[in-house]
Amino acid sequence: MRLNNFSKSIIVLAIPAIIESLLQSMVGFVDTLFISKLGLKEVAAVGISNAILQIYFAVFLALGTASSVFVSRYNGVNDEKSVKVIATQSLILTVIIGGIFGAISFFFSEQLLRVMGADKEVLEVGTTYFRMVATPSILISMMYTIGAILRGSGDTKAPMRVGVQMNIVHFVLDYVLIFGVFFNGLxxxxxxxxxILARLFGVILLLRHLWLNDFITSNLKNWKIKINVIKDLVRIGLPASLERLFMRFGQIIYFGMIIRMGTEVYAAHTLAGNFTIFASVIGTGFATATTTLVGKSIGAGDIESAKKYSVSSIKLLIVSMTFMLFIVYLSSPLVSPIFTKNSIVIGLITSVLLIDVITQPATAIVTSLTATLQAGGDTKYPMYITAIGIWTIRTVGVYILGVYFHLGLVGVWISIGIDNYIRAILLILRYRSFRWIKKLN
Incomplete structure (x- = not known):
C-alpha cells in the first residue's frame, strides 16, 4: 500500500502508542502464562475479574477520550490555557469516578463475581483477586486520563516511555510475587x-511528566471545580462511556453463557482473547493517532485534512490488523501448548482465531471510524449502534448459535463477527454523511 503524507503522519504518531499498548499487552500475556501454571480455575477467575474490570475501563477510557478530544481541539488553535484547564478538571473528575468504582469493588466484589456466573470453585480464588486489583481503581482511572491528555497534545512518546518502565516493574514483580524468590509465592x-504496585509506579511517573511540562501546577486556585468544564467533559464522555458500557454489559450476558458451557470453553475464550490483543494494540495505537490528528485538524478549521486522516486511518488499520491476526492464527497451534496441554482448549483457540481473521476488516473499520466520529464530537452515534449491535445481534446471536444450535464457542465468535460487520456498515454510512463534525461548546 502506497503511503501518502497523511498516512505517514498517522504512523509516526501511532507507533509510540502501539509500542506502549503492546508492552502492556505483553505483560498481560505473560501474566496469563504465569497464572495458567497455577491452574484453569485461576485462569477462569482472572478472566471473570477482567471481564468486570472491562466495564470500569470503559468508563475511564471514555473520560480519557473526552479529555483527548478537547485537548486536541485546543491544541489545533494553540490555546495552551484551555489545555491546562481541561487537564486539571479531567484529573478532578477522574479521582471522583475512580474513588466511586473502588468503593463498589471493595464492598461488592463477591456479588459482582456471582453476577458473572462464577461457580464456587472460581469464586473462592476470584473474590480476593478482584477486590485487590479493583479497589485502587483511582490508579487505573488516572493512568487512562493522564495518558489521554498527553496523547491529545500530540505527545505519544512520554506515555510510551512510562509504559516501558512500568511494564518492566510489573513483569519482575509478577514472577517474584506469584512464585516467590527466597520465600513462598503468593x-x-x-x-x-x-x-497494584506497577500501576502506582506508572501514575507517579505520569503525574511527574504533567508537572514538569506545566500541564498542572500547585496553585490551589487552578484546582477549583469548574462546573461548566466538567459538564462539557461529561457531555462528550458520557455517550462514549455508555457506548462502551453497552458493549461490556452485553459481554456480561454472553460471558455468563460461555461460563455455563464449561471451564474448558471459558478458558479457551480467555486465552484466545489474549492472543487477539496483538491485533487490538495496533487498533488502539492508530485510533489514538486518528483522534489526535482529526481533532487537531477540525480545531484548526481544516476539515479536508480531517477527512483525509480518517480515510488513511481506515486503510492502514484494515491491512495491519488483518495481517497481524493472520500471523497470530498461524502461530496459535505452536503457542497454545505453552499455556495449556488440554487438547480441547487448544483446538477451540485455533478455530475461533480463524473466525477472527475473517472479522478483522470490520473490526478495523469500527475502530477507526469510532475514533474519527468521537474526534468530531459525535459520541452519540457510536453509542446508538453499539447498543443495537450488542443487544440485538451479538448477545442474541450467541444464544442462538452458541447455545440453541450447540455451536459452542465457535457460534459465539461467529456472532461477534456478524455484529462487527453490521456496525462497520452503519459507521461508514454515518461518516459519509459528514454530520459527525460538531462544535464542542
Missing amino acids: GIEGAALAS
Whole structure:
C-alpha cells in the first residue's frame, strides 16, 4: 500500500502508542502464562475479574477520550490555557469516578463475581483477586486520563516511555510475587499485588511528566471545580462511556453463557482473547493517532485534512490488523501448548482465531471510524449502534448459535463477527454523511 503524507503522519504518531499498548499487552500475556501454571480455575477467575474490570475501563477510557478530544481541539488553535484547564478538571473528575468504582469493588466484589456466573470453585480464588486489583481503581482511572491528555497534545512518546518502565516493574514483580524468590509465592494474590504496585509506579511517573511540562501546577486556585468544564467533559464522555458500557454489559450476558458451557470453553475464550490483543494494540495505537490528528485538524478549521486522516486511518488499520491476526492464527497451534496441554482448549483457540481473521476488516473499520466520529464530537452515534449491535445481534446471536444450535464457542465468535460487520456498515454510512463534525461548546 502506497503511503501518502497523511498516512505517514498517522504512523509516526501511532507507533509510540502501539509500542506502549503492546508492552502492556505483553505483560498481560505473560501474566496469563504465569497464572495458567497455577491452574484453569485461576485462569477462569482472572478472566471473570477482567471481564468486570472491562466495564470500569470503559468508563475511564471514555473520560480519557473526552479529555483527548478537547485537548486536541485546543491544541489545533494553540490555546495552551484551555489545555491546562481541561487537564486539571479531567484529573478532578477522574479521582471522583475512580474513588466511586473502588468503593463498589471493595464492598461488592463477591456479588459482582456471582453476577458473572462464577461457580464456587472460581469464586473462592476470584473474590480476593478482584477486590485487590479493583479497589485502587483511582490508579487505573488516572493512568487512562493522564495518558489521554498527553496523547491529545500530540505527545505519544512520554506515555510510551512510562509504559516501558512500568511494564518492566510489573513483569519482575509478577514472577517474584506469584512464585516467590527466597520465600513462598503468593499465587494469584501475588499477581494482584504486582498489578497494584506497577500501576502506582506508572501514575507517579505520569503525574511527574504533567508537572514538569506545566500541564498542572500547585496553585490551589487552578484546582477549583469548574462546573461548566466538567459538564462539557461529561457531555462528550458520557455517550462514549455508555457506548462502551453497552458493549461490556452485553459481554456480561454472553460471558455468563460461555461460563455455563464449561471451564474448558471459558478458558479457551480467555486465552484466545489474549492472543487477539496483538491485533487490538495496533487498533488502539492508530485510533489514538486518528483522534489526535482529526481533532487537531477540525480545531484548526481544516476539515479536508480531517477527512483525509480518517480515510488513511481506515486503510492502514484494515491491512495491519488483518495481517497481524493472520500471523497470530498461524502461530496459535505452536503457542497454545505453552499455556495449556488440554487438547480441547487448544483446538477451540485455533478455530475461533480463524473466525477472527475473517472479522478483522470490520473490526478495523469500527475502530477507526469510532475514533474519527468521537474526534468530531459525535459520541452519540457510536453509542446508538453499539447498543443495537450488542443487544440485538451479538448477545442474541450467541444464544442462538452458541447455545440453541450447540455451536459452542465457535457460534459465539461467529456472532461477534456478524455484529462487527453490521456496525462497520452503519459507521461508514454515518461518516459519509459528514454530520459527525460538531462544535464542542
